[in-house]
Amino acid sequence: MAELVLMTALSPTMEEGTIASWSKKEGDTVSTGDVLCEVETDKATMEYEATQEGTLLKIVVTEGSSARVGDTIAVLGESGESFEELLASAPAAAPPAPEEPSTAETTPAGESAGVPAADGPAGVPAPSSAPAAVPPQVSPTPAASGRIKATPVARKLAAARNVDILLVPGSGPDGRVTKADVENFRGVPTARPVSAGAVAGLPGADERIPVTKIRSVIARRLSESKFSAPHFYLKSSAEVSALVRARSSANRELDSKVSFNAYLMKFAAEALRRHPAVNAGWQETEILQFGSVDIGLAVDVGNGLITPIVRNCANKGVVAIDAELQVLIEKARNNALAPEEYNGATFTISNLGSFGIEEFTAIINPPGSAILAVGKTIATPVVDEDGDIVVANLMKLTLSCDHRVIDGALGARFLRELTQLIEEPARMVL
Amino acid sequence: MPEIQMREALRQAIDEEMARDKTVFIMGEEVGEYNGAYKVTKGLLDKYGPKRVRDTPITELGFTGIGVGAASVGLRPIVEWMTFNFSLLALDQVVNNAAKLRHMSGGQLKVPMVLRGPNGPAEYLSSQHSQAFQSYYAHIPGLKVVAPSTPYDAKGLLKTAIRDDNPVVFLESEMSYGWTGDVPEEEYLIPFGEADVKREGADVTLISYSKPVRMVLAAAGELEKLGVSAEVVDLRSLRPIDESTIYASVRKTNRAVVVEESWPVASVGSHVAWMISRNCFDDLDAPVELVASEDVPMPYNHRLELAVQPTIEKIVDATKRVCYME
Numbered sequence: 001m002a003e004l005v006l007m008t009a010l011s012p013t014m015e016e017g018t019i020a021s022w023s024k025k026e027g028d029t030v031s032t033g034d035v036l037c038e039v040e041t042d043k044a045t046m047e048y049e050a051t052q053e054g055t056l057l058k059i060v061v062t063e064g065s066s067a068r069v070g071d072t073i074a075v076l077g078e079s080g081e082s083f084e085e086l087l088a089s090a091p092a093a094a095p096p097a098p099e100e101p102s103t104a105e106t107t108p109a110g111e112s113a114g115v116p117a118a119d120g121p122a123g124v125p126a127p128s129s130a131p132a133a134v135p136p137q138v139s140p141t142p143a144a145s146g147r148i149k150a151t152p153v154a155r156k157l158a159a160a161r162n163v164d165i166l167l168v169p170g171s172g173p174d175g176r177v178t179k180a181d182v183e184n185f186r187g188v189p190t191a192r193p194v195s196a197g198a199v200a201g202l203p204g205a206d207e208r209i210p211v212t213k214i215r216s217v218i219a220r221r222l223s224e225s226k227f228s229a230p231h232f233y234l235k236s237s238a239e240v241s242a243l244v245r246a247r248s249s250a251n252r253e254l255d256s257k258v259s260f261n262a263y264l265m266k267f268a269a270e271a272l273r274r275h276p277a278v279n280a281g282w283q284e285t286e287i288l289q290f291g292s293v294d295i296g297l298a299v300d301v302g303n304g305l306i307t308p309i310v311r312n313c314a315n316k317g318v319v320a321i322d323a324e325l326q327v328l329i330e331k332a333r334n335n336a337l338a339p340e341e342y343n344g345a346t347f348t349i350s351n352l353g354s355f356g357i358e359e360f361t362a363i364i365n366p367p368g369s370a371i372l373a374v375g376k377t378i379a380t381p382v383v384d385e386d387g388d389i390v391v392a393n394l395m396k397l398t399l400s401c402d403h404r405v406i407d408g409a410l411g412a413r414f415l416r417e418l419t420q421l422i423e424e425p426a427r428m429v430l
Numbered sequence: 431m432p433e434i435q436m437r438e439a440l441r442q443a444i445d446e447e448m449a450r451d452k453t454v455f456i457m458g459e460e461v462g463e464y465n466g467a468y469k470v471t472k473g474l475l476d477k478y479g480p481k482r483v484r485d486t487p488i489t490e491l492g493f494t495g496i497g498v499g500a501a502s503v504g505l506r507p508i509v510e511w512m513t514f515n516f517s518l519l520a521l522d523q524v525v526n527n528a529a530k531l532r533h534m535s536g537g538q539l540k541v542p543m544v545l546r547g548p549n550g551p552a553e554y555l556s557s558q559h560s561q562a563f564q565s566y567y568a569h570i571p572g573l574k575v576v577a578p579s580t581p582y583d584a585k586g587l588l589k590t591a592i593r594d595d596n597p598v599v600f601l602e603s604e605m606s607y608g609w610t611g612d613v614p615e616e617e618y619l620i621p622f623g624e625a626d627v628k629r630e631g632a633d634v635t636l637i638s639y640s641k642p643v644r645m646v647l648a649a650a651g652e653l654e655k656l657g658v659s660a661e662v663v664d665l666r667s668l669r670p671i672d673e674s675t676i677y678a679s680v681r682k683t684n685r686a687v688v689v690e691e692s693w694p695v696a697s698v699g700s701h702v703a704w705m706i707s708r709n710c711f712d713d714l715d716a717p718v719e720l721v722a723s724e725d726v727p728m729p730y731n732h733r734l735e736l737a738v739q740p741t742i743e744k745i746v747d748a749t750k751r752v753c754y755m756e
Contacts, residue, residue: 151715153684172716172754179684179715180754 002077002086003052007067010039010046017041018066019073024056030076032248033377037073051257053248055079058087150177157182167210175335186210214304222363229282229369229402233361234415237394238422240377244393246425254319261297262322263422264349268372269293269313270428271418272347278414279346281367282404288367296345296365297325299332306332307365309345353377359396369405372418373398395422431614437607439581440470440546443588444508446617448478451506454592457484457493458510458547467512468548468607494520494545498527498597501543506592511547514563514601520545521566528597529572544591546600549577550641550691551739553605557727560735562692564640567599568668568701574622575668577601579643581611583666586620594622601668603641625672627679631661634749635679637702638689639665642740646689649745656746658753668698673705680706684715685752689740694722716752721745 007017017039024036035047036056054076061073075083150158150165154177158165161182168185170177211219243263251257272279272293280289293314296307308328310321331337348365351374362373375396382392397419401411421427434442448454455478460467462475462485475483486493490511497507511517517524524545531539551560568575574596578584584602591598628643629650638646643664650660661679665671680686686706690699703718724738750756 151684152712153715156712178754 002057002075002081002083003054004072004086005036005050005052005074005076007039007061007069007071007073008048009069010048011041011044014041014069016066016068019061019063020045021063022059023047026056026059027079028056030054030056032244050076052076055081057081057083060087148177149174151179153179154182169212212303214301214306218304221366225364225366229364229366230404231361231364231400232403232408232411234399234401234408234411235359236397236399236415236419238397238419239392240395240422241393243422243425244377258318258322259325261349261351262318262325264351264372264374265295265297265310265313265321265325266316266318267418267421267425267428268295268347268349269316270421271414273314274417275410275414277410278370278401278406279368280405281346281369282402287405290346292346294344294346296342296348296368297329298348298350298362298365299329301332301335306337306342307345307348308332308337308342348372349374353395359398361398362400364400364402369402370411370414371400373400431612433610434581434613435607436581436584436602436609436611437468437470437472439585439611439613440588440602441472441474442613443585443592444471445474445477447506447589447592448474448482451592453504454506454508455482455484455500456508456510457486457497459486459488459512461485461510466510468604470602470607471510490516490519491523494523495527497543497545498523498531498541501528501541501597502531502539506542506544508544508546508592511545513547513559513604514549515559515561517545517547517563524567524573524597524599525570529570532596533572540595541597542593542595544588544598544600546588546591547602548604548607549601550603551605551723551728551735552603553735554730554732555728556730560728562690562723564601564668564690564692565697565701567601568698569696572597573669574598575601576622576666577640577668578666579606579628579638579640579664581609581613583620583626583664585613586618587622587666589617590619590622593619601640606641606644609644620666622667623670623672624667625675626664626666627661627675628664629660629662631659631683633659633683634685634687634752635661635663635676635683636687636689636745636749637663637665637676637679637699639668639698640691642689642691645740645742646745649742649749652742652746653749656750656755658749658755660749665702671702671705673709676702676706677710680710681713684713685749686710686714687719687721687745687748687752689721689745691723691739693725694720695725697722716754719748719752721748 010017020038020040022037024030024034030036030050030053032051032053034050036050037048039046039048055078056074057077058075060075061067067073072087075087077083148166149170155165157179158168163182163185165177168177168181171181172178247258247260247263276289279293280287292312294309294311295313296309298305298307308331310324310328313321328337328341331341344367345365346368348368348371350362350371352360353374353376357375358378359375360373362371364371377393377395379391380394381389384390397415399411399415444456456471456474461471462480462483465472471483494509497509500507528541528543531541549564550562564575564577567573574594576587576591576598578587588600591600629647631650636646636650643662646662650662653660661683663676663679688699688702690697692698694700699720699722703720706718707714721740721744723740726738729735729738
């Protein structure tokens, strides 16, 4: 059945994108993960990867033309299939109704919006490499529009004191900066701009950026972890083709698509269930083996990161995990997480695949003793069992372990289990 | 200084002005033989006789019109409405004649009259007899409107109203006729357009007028316990209105809560809130809050009757909001 391909938010602030070029032409076969087209956003030119499969039946928005997020840019389906009726009912490049939340701010990037995301198979909601559980923060969140909420008198006072109001953490509703916030602000005054007649090309002045609350919590917790827990690292590559196929087929039958991260969390939970000694924490006088598998996912919130936790993952299916994850990520972006929603992960996953990172090492997020760093899926030539060179879709996994709790062999058994589960999802039922 | 009731302060003002100026007279339902529905005119019939203290039939449009006519030919009538709920019947005389004759006659006529009586809710009077109509009158250019909250202010403002050469709508309150306060024996006048800071404070400006001022002062006492220093501005005069006192206070505290007992839509309070938002924009640390009556006809059920009116709790809550305390 023919499906519409919709313009999606490829950057957090994107409202509209221009098709720079089409990588596929009408009649071409498209597989999940293929680059369909390149889109110029407000930030950069991004690759638009297909999350649907089929034949490109129709290019609706041609090269050089632009489309708002949510507009139809193409139609996919079976070769020769009729799609005119579908297209006629599509939300194609019509002026957006004002009440429709069409901007990126209300459409979280990633798969929760029900539209294809720009990231690869490891399509993730903005992860980051340095996970830490930190309180949701009331802070300078200069929205991408450059607007910041501040009361008029706070602005006047900031101007009088030569303080950049963008740097002042706001304590009012939605982070509104109040007069008291400016009065209590201990940051540095704005540097005076160089006079207009200054010679162009001079080096910029040093800038002192006050440490926000979230930044100081990240600094403290990760220093503690890195300096007290002796880290060691294990690396593995997982062949994800089977998982991509399984997910793709499951997604076709589900009301909303389940994110790749939800699968990773489920596999990690199962591996932890089979190796409970990894699901544990160092408590100085004893090792606490956690009864529940509570997995945190590092989420980038623009000015820091936070790790919302899906509790009891071992006893939940991917649909349930994903549903919780979407709610938590939305809350994380709105600084609305409750402490119990980000404190106390027994295991953590950080996924930078969508940034094109091939592999990286992450710092353990206490009280857990291990963190999994997930890289981008890369098509790689490998030698198969018959000695032939074939293309494998490999995703690099790096496990950071706290040696006080996890020895090399235990970590290796766990990582092998996890890799096998990802490569052969049917092992889940073993 | 003697402590007297509000009704006595009003009586003294009328008495003194009638003694001072023979053109001053009062008329209305029950003002003479019965000494006033609320005893504001007690003893005046005996003292000044039936020519200057006139009982009228129950005909608000008629006797208000007689007042307009008398004022336009040189007398200074005080028209008492038994309540402002009945003043609706006289509205055409007030709006089209009292407020307009100076304009329509090119300045040849003036209408020095006072239209006074209790306004706003009392108790157990249900929807038709519990209305606060200040915005009806404050809306009209050509009228002056005052709304005192204490015996002292009531006397000083009423004497000014009687001497004013323009129609003055004087809003009293049934519930406050028995309130007492210090009133000096020597004569004094309070000019229109001057608000009174009833309580000094630093953190928030509570603006009110008429009967609710007393509740606002009580709320300020509750706020003190929460560590909030509230300044209470009593407008006293709604038209003309003392903008400079309002703005000076808000510029000091950066926060404002307006409290009144009329409905909130197109009210005096919503107008004041707009003036603050417009003229103190750069000084505000929070949106201006308005605590008014709920936007419903007054219920007869006493619990509901109290619930729809401003309360100390509502004022404290609104103040917490502008102080970001919740």
